[in-house]
Amino acid sequence: MDRIEALVRQKCKAVLFDMDGVIVHTMPDHFRAWQKVLESIGIQVDEFEIYAREGEPGMVTLSELLAKYGKKLPQEQMRRLVQWKESLFKQIASPRLFSGVEDFISQLKNQGYRLALVTGTSKNEVDSILPSRVADLFEVVITPELVSRGKPAPDPYLAALDKLGLKPDEALVIENAPYGIRSAKGAGLVCIAVATSLPREYLQDADLIFDSIEELRKLFP
Numbered sequence: 001m002d003r004i005e006a007l008v009r010q011k012c013k014a015v016l017f018d019m020d021g022v023i024v025h026t027m028p029d030h031f032r033a034w035q036k037v038l039e040s041i042g043i044q045v046d047e048f049e050i051y052a053r054e055g056e057p058g059m060v061t062l063s064e065l066l067a068k069y070g071k072k073l074p075q076e077q078m079r080r081l082v083q084w085k086e087s088l089f090k091q092i093a094s095p096r097l098f099s100g101v102e103d104f105i106s107q108l109k110n111q112g113y114r115l116a117l118v119t120g121t122s123k124n125e126v127d128s129i130l131p132s133r134v135a136d137l138f139e140v141v142i143t144p145e146l147v148s149r150g151k152p153a154p155d156p157y158l159a160a161l162d163k164l165g166l167k168p169d170e171a172l173v174i175e176n177a178p179y180g181i182r183s184a185k186g187a188g189l190v191c192i193a194v195a196t197s198l199p200r201e202y203l204q205d206a207d208l209i210f211d212s213i214e215e216l217r218k219l220f221p
Contacts, residue, residue, distance in 0.1 A: 004172070004190060004208050005219065014171040015108050016160050016189070017138075019119040020054055021176035021197040022213075023105070024129055025096040026089075027051055033088040034061070037081050043069050051197050054177035055120035055151035057144040058082040086125055093129050098196060100214045105137050108220060116140035116160040118173075120150050120180075140164055152179040154186030161187065174216070181205045192216065 020026045031050045038045055043065060053061050062078055062085075073081075109115060115138045119126060123143040126135070135141070140163045147155040161168060168188035175181050176197050184191035185205060193206035194216060203209050210216040 004192070011170055012113070012172055014114040014116060014164050014166055016116045016118050016157060016171055016173045016184075017105070018055060018173070018175045018177075018180045019117055019126065019130065020121055021051075022174055022194060023097060023101050023117075023134065025098055025196070026093050026129060027054060027197045029089055029093040030054070032092055033085045036088060037085045038065065041071065041073070041081070043071065048198075052178055052202065054197065055156075055175075055180040055183065057120055057150035058085060058122070060150060086122060089125060090128050093125075097131075097134070098213050100212075100217065102134055104213055104217050104220075105134065107217070109137050111220065114139050114164055114166075116142065116164060116171075118142045118156045118160050120144055120156070152182035152186070154183055154188075157184050157187035157189055161189075175206065176203075178202055178205065192219075 017023060020030065031047050034050050035045060045065065059078065059082055062082055066073060105115065117138040119142070121143065123145055126141070126143060140160050142156050142160045144150050147159050149155045157173065161171065164171070172190040172192060173184035174192050174194065175184055176194050181191050181193060181203065182205065191206045193203040193209045194213060195203060195209060195211050200209050
């Protein structure tokens, strides 16, 4: 904790946020959309299989789940399934912000921190579920369309640092899932996790874990 507090006080210039499970409570909606799509090809998944992959591009999620369950599909059919999943998600999802998160992001902005949104959710989905008043607080937005590899590769967070013109030790990340944590740590960033989607035991690779955004806000008095 002392090391993280020192970073916040002395060097931190930017805070990089994941979206699903950190800003918006959408993981149950992602699960329901994936569940319906996968059931159509004979695959049954539980919530953990989807929650643990939060931040991963849809085509990668589908490819790896097909491999896990011993199925093969043509690329074009896979693309259609991912598009269907995104369409279902848009129908299901509503912008339910986590308690206190909008105030927290505004507080950081007012305190002079530069803000970036780094998400595995497509740009179209981001535009449909994140209220513009919140989206407008972010200087940089990184979606899968902007990187060659998504989380858990470090590319999304490296792209955000590049656009901000900052070094890894000048920023920190707020995440909620293993793939996002791996992505942030792979980019050399300090990563704080919030246990909003998964229990703490799945978040142990983070530098610090909080149970909620409200608890996390205490780091930024």
